[in-house]
Amino acid sequence: MSAPAAARFVGTSVRRVEDDRILSGRGRYIDDIRLPRMLHGVFLRSSIPHGRLTGVDLDAARGLDGVVAIITAAELEGVAHPLSTRPDVPDVARPVFTVLASDRVRHVGDPIALILAETRHQAEDARDAIVVDYEPLETVASIEQAEDPARPSLFDDTDSNLLYTEATDYGDPDGAFAGARVVRASFAPARVAHVPMECRGGVADHHPGTGELVYYATTQSPHALKLGLSGVLSQPAEKLRVITPDVGGAFGQKAMLNREDIVVCAASKLAGRPVKWVEDRIENMTAATHARSETVEIAAAIDDDGAILALDVNLKIDVGAYPALPFPPSFLGPIVRTMVTGPYRIEHLRWANTVFQTNKASYGTYRGPWAIESLVREVLIDRIAYELGLDPVEVRRRNLVRMDEQPRKMATGPTLEGVMALETLERASELIDQDSFRREQADARAQGKLLGLGFATYIEPAPGPPDFMSSVGMQLPDERAVARLEIDGHLTVITAQAPHGQSHETTLAQVAASEFGVPLEHVRVVHGDTQQTPFSIIGTGGSRAATMASGAALHATRAVKDKVLEMAGNMLEISPGDLEIVDAVVMPKGDAERGIPLAQIAMAAYFMGVEGEDDGLRSTAIYHQPPGGWSGGTHACIVEVDPQTGVVEIKRYVVVEDCGELIHPAIVEGQIRGGIAQGIGIALLENALYDEEANFLAGTFMDYLVPTSMEIPTIEIEHLHSEPLAEVNYRGVGEGGTIAAPPVIVNAVADALGGASIGVVPMTPEYVLALVDEAGI
Amino acid sequence: MRLENSFNVPASPEQVWDLLNDVPRVVPNMPGARLDEVVDENTWKATMAVKLGPVALEFAADVRREASDGSARRTMLAVKAREVKGRGGATATIESTLEPDGDGTAVMIVTDLHMHGAVAQYGRAVVPDVAGQMVTQFAANLAASLGEGPGPAS
Amino acid sequence: MSVQVSLTVNGVERSAAVEERRTLADFLREELGLTGTHLGCEHGICGSCTVIVDGVSARSCLMLAVQADGAEVTTIEGLLEGGELGVLQQACRDSHAFQCGYCTPGFLMTATELLSENPNPTESEVREAISGNLCRCTGYESIVQAILLAAERGA
């Protein structure tokens, strides 16, 4: 390891690089891109959940002012291939579908045509003039209906609506359950939507002369999008470039190869002009992805002391009508399976998972995609406590894997190492001051007020230990980054991340500038352009950046630094090991007098050339996953339930967590608070509701309730830090808030009602009032 | 969605039955409705306008008589309607049954309504109310058609 | 049909022909190139498009451009002071108020109105004032702190 640089930006909340443009209105989002001769595209979408398309009459629309072309499935034949789950994904049903609906529509919002016009208004006028005839088919609106053989299969090439089944035992669940006391719970959370404040969109610019296609896209995964588009459109990869401008939030929703992306690119090819598509909010709510559309039954075998001997889990997932490519329908279940025992000493697991298709929007990975495991497990643990008359903290304490027991393999495979779950629980319990709360609770109860306290402990693979993905059954790629010395001595760091709020332009610059020994402003982080950035199939997602992108940036920077020191060593006739870089000056350690400005060395390097890989001025690093890799913690919260209305108010919310060393504390805490806000939405407000005939009822922000500043409380955060297991001791923190908030609020509400059984989120006032009645309060 | 509405018409069941089975005559009694085409003796095309403040919806409807049982005084119409500006649509079966009620006739209408698109999303909550108002108006119009004053609606 | 609309935007007189059905938001973004104002829902709930019209906040998605004829409009671009971030913007930077930046213009304009009417708001007044603006990234606390900091600095 090279000598530490004098200025160390890591660990301080430096000014965000992104803020200058964002705060001045100079960000550049997809809708801000305007190209010459650009057409505006608007999708015509199915208004019915399931049916045959018996007629699409475009005549009136074609004749309207400004309408240039209307693209339907017919126009796409030979231009965009039909879609399906990759053939190498084992054991899944693989229905084939066209990019635009051709003969059948399968959910409200299924795209049927793209109208191209000179203005957005004209395109919408034309959309309203298209007459679509449907012949309705019986709908599949729930998992129960998808299991019903009497209901139609959504596709002619699938026998039923069951897409995937797995059943696995870990350890000896039969033995553990035999004769043991059993506590059960079931959960059916509502479907929710990701709701980035910026909807999806893209601008495709196909150059008829060169055959090059440039696609500006709101995506978290530019290389994956490029790969997908290249295949579906038969567009040579060297003539396809995906560029991500500023992206206004994603939360997993912008990780897909959207059918709309394909149509917009194809439309630019067909029309010979650039085409812009910017989704409106109704489309985003209706036709982009939803998540958390699952049901779970869980049972625990316990002993009389509350030790959890085994779990039996049956997970059913409703993935909607079409797989959200490139993710197969079998993507999620194995991650839930791998995570479900959590940081607990649970040796045996009986696991079953089935995945179904329904007449709903596609299921897309959403912040903490596997979160159902923490929700049901943490709720079940509280139920065990009530069953045994124990304190829920005590039950967790008895089952959590202690530090001195680590490393230790989870029953499902991954190694728990450096996991401070128990320490976070103890500290959270201390901060919330359980004893005095219980007195306050009793006093309040005497006055007819219902207070409740809940806890939830979780871990998240951020990015997880090296054996995590193999346990899931997937391969996790390494992460690459490029560092390049510029001619003025500044540094460009090119990351494979595609940030959309995570502030990587700041955090990776902190890591690189600290390592390189230059001011923060001398480092620029480049991202989101497949022509420049190293390949990554993920981009930004899966809480990888803190470890993986930082590690790659660190190593790439270090390699450039080593070359700089070698050159400087030659110039100064001193061993490179005796040099350091302080504030952009290369100098013998502690001897600023003999320093040479970095800019001078860079200039010389550019003019004379440098031997070595990557021409010596740049370096590509490949970072491999280090041991450990877990973030996690404990949330505790206090709620008050209005016994007359069922309204839940969060009175206090405490987080104790460990994500390793903090690169930028304010950004870390922003991730935690933002994640919790989404979790509070899941717990209390949000429902992407379909009726019993699969009509979608939550298309506006009047129907789909995103929490406001009045629903999100002040959140107290404390960080614990385990001993580093690797040089790069930063870990992801993006998903934990969303994972832990639903169970902690469910547990607090249950506690307020004397141990109510809760199996649904969001807990609407009406639902909670029914619980109040049930509890006889 | 199932809607049940009933009203009384101050006319004999026979008179009301004849009127209800004369679709070209009955359609104009429905508020906002207009008969566009008689396709055959059991099939019609009609337009139905619904105005709620600034929201004006216009449905192009295919109406088919599925059953007409004179002895039970029961008719069944099937309607498939499309909002002309793409705001969704509806299918419905409308079953009307007549019974003598004092000097008049009780008309019972059971509608099995399936909506889709924007009207389903925004209209669901208000449909029962609006339907109730429309039936009240329909009853008054029917009574007027039969040359009598309106009967009490419920 | 188009009509001529003249108004003052961020202190500059602007005039353009605009289709009658264009919203103020689209006019600012498309005709005037002021893309700092964002559209997040176009039905008046998310608040991303909030601008100041004649001294008070308004959803620019719920106003026609023609309605703003003769008005004085301030957008996020107008908050810069001599090309540098203004006091509120600096406070947001120093408090790390935002993440993805999409909701940002709406919060800044809403906070601008709040601080002009109530230079020393309490935390709950700030929360109440910004409750008509949705942010999906932050959980709001950093935004609340930024506005309180701006108030302290005399924005």
Place this chain on the structure above:
Amino acid sequence: MKPPAFRYLAPHTLEEALALRAEHAGDSAVLAGGQSLMPLLNLRMAFPGTLIDVGRVSELAGIREWDGGVAIGAMTRQRAAERSKLIGERAPLVAKALPSIGHPAIRNRGTIGGSIAHADPAAELPAVALALDAELVAASSSGERTIPASDFFAGYLTTSLAPDELLVEIRLPSLPDGHGSAFVELARRHGDFALVGVGAAVALDAAGAIADARLVFIGVGGAPVRAHEAEALLRGATPTDEVYAEAAERARDEIDPGSDSHASGAYRRRIAGVLAQRALREATP
């Protein structure tokens, strides 16, 4: 989500406005504050042929004393009304209800008359008008008429205004001096339309008995509902929790709320009773 094409007309005087209203009676919508109409246009739920923007008709805005009460011009912005001392004194129930409407940016543009004429059953101002026995002044090119609030609200988004009429003024008779008022709502989220809302006003006589009581509900049907029987029960009674509970019980029978995706009719009915008691207690001077 862009508005459909329409003809835009912006009269500067009431006379012009009424002439245009008459000319386009079949196919026009009135643009007041736009906070309800613009979303419907953007969502393409409304396709008016002509939009008559009355925003520049200055004579339609203003707040004045009227017969011991207060008269509010239809184009008065809700935010201006919120800050009006006169309204605070003469019609405190209006002042109590106004902060529940959306958010400041909405109230800056939204108008008193626009909200009442839009007649959303979950909106506050129609209910307040009903509770206070407002006289709603409708004008057309053939003259003016006054519509009692009890005859004004005809159903979901529907009023007794004729297609050529314009709501020009809202006259609110004053309740007895010293009366109290409250507007209590339960919404899923701050600033949302309420699942149920209750407006209440209570005046006591010298002996401490209830001299006048008003109780009105929103979100419980196609139009705001005034609980006349509950009000009758309250008049002359002593303002105790028991009496309020009984009145709330009575009021629950006077409403017939429907179900939607946010709450069932049964829940709304129950909450209406809870909120009615809270509102009455808060309104008791």
